[in-house]
Amino acid sequence: MPSPPLTARHERQHRFEAVYAAHHAPILGYLLRRTDNPDDAADVLAETFLTAWRRLDDVPAGPDARLWLYGVARRVLANYHRGQRRRLALADRLRADLAVSYRPPEYTGELAQIAGAYRRLPAGEREVLALSAWEGLGHGEIAVVLDCSRNAVRIRLHRARKRFAGELAAGQARSQSAEAGVHVANGDLA
């Protein structure tokens, strides 16, 4: 069997370069917003784009590629959260850079209450809220990432927002009773 023509390989590399150049920052952002461990973010980023390279024919053209990549990153990260970590040599420099450049934020006061309420939500509800608030995706786009119907997204979002508001209110009430006499600024949270 002759090896495939060089031009086909170049074309494939060129396509991958375009996907990588356009989407690595949003995918890294997606990952850093979902894990406190930058090493995990580095490895999952590498694994996500390795998957994109290996399954390049499945990656849709244009901006939709990002939704496909979110889907892959979400699944790989879920495995990491289940304890199935893979430290890839591929990602060594990325880990080194992030170890120096990134510290997950620590929230205090009102923001800590918001973060606490968010963390108490079930994982599925956290994800649908985050895709909307942090990635700025619409219902149709979230449906692609989560592989479900648009209507299902609408229902899940509604439920998640309701529960989030409830957790927030409960958290504030707890905090106010625990710190009786201490003023808790809750301005626009009501």
Next chain:
Amino acid sequence: MNQLTRISPVSDAEAGRLVRPGTLAGLAERIIVEPPVQDAAWGVSVSGRLRSAKRRRWVLAVPLAAALAVAGLVLTSVGQRVGPVSVGPPAAQALSFSRHGGEITVLVRDPLADPAAYRAEFARHHLRISLKLLPVSPSLVGTVVYIGQSAGADITPITARGRCWTGGGGAACPVGVRIPAGFRGSAQLVFGRAARAGERYESTTSAFAVGEVMHGMRARGLTVSQVLALLRGRGVSVPVFNYLRPGGARSARHVPGRWFVYDATPWAPGEVMLFVGPARTQPPMGAPQPVSSAAPVPSPTPTG
């Protein structure tokens, strides 16, 4: 939902700035040497099937914040001290604009020009494009390091294939941008400029690339002490070492001189960062180095 946006740990643009473009380019480069077909034994966890491209087509465009991985530029191997004299036309023309059909092509003519000159030229063409210059290692001076743009904008990089020593996943060297005629959005472009003495590079390629301080040096597999001696001969110092240990990568100012050098990346003018470890060869994928058992804590400064 407003509350949630307030606790977003990092924006996409910030995330893009956390990693040096040389690192990103290196990752892409290492990915594309992997076999393209999926290996069943590799076991990536893509369990569910994603929807077909046809079903996805109705999805509206998501905001695009494209970032470019940077490539080394062989033609700039003259280094950063050459100055504008031999690198291009007079500073009066920092950029060149030309119109082809429905597109404006912008190429960097003078990578050492004052940013104000670039901005003035974009303004003269009625383009809302801001421009920033970041310090980069010598071989990257004059290349495009980042393109950020508003939703729906469609600025694309112009790459010079074959002019790169290494790059964003191949031989694609970003040397300019292509802007649709009638562009109404806004965009931010970042080009690489020469670094001042002591200024840390924001973007790098391999320290062994043409035009970089370790070009032609055989350092991989040598001990830290041996490499430090070679570097001293070139007047290059090492302010930071990087090594893996269970749980992640760590940086240190000093490591044992008997450790081995795996790779190097430019750090600042006359400085490099070395990737090192206690084993002669870099451990295979997925196997952290046994730093904890072999060498508890990196401490003594290596001695030639």
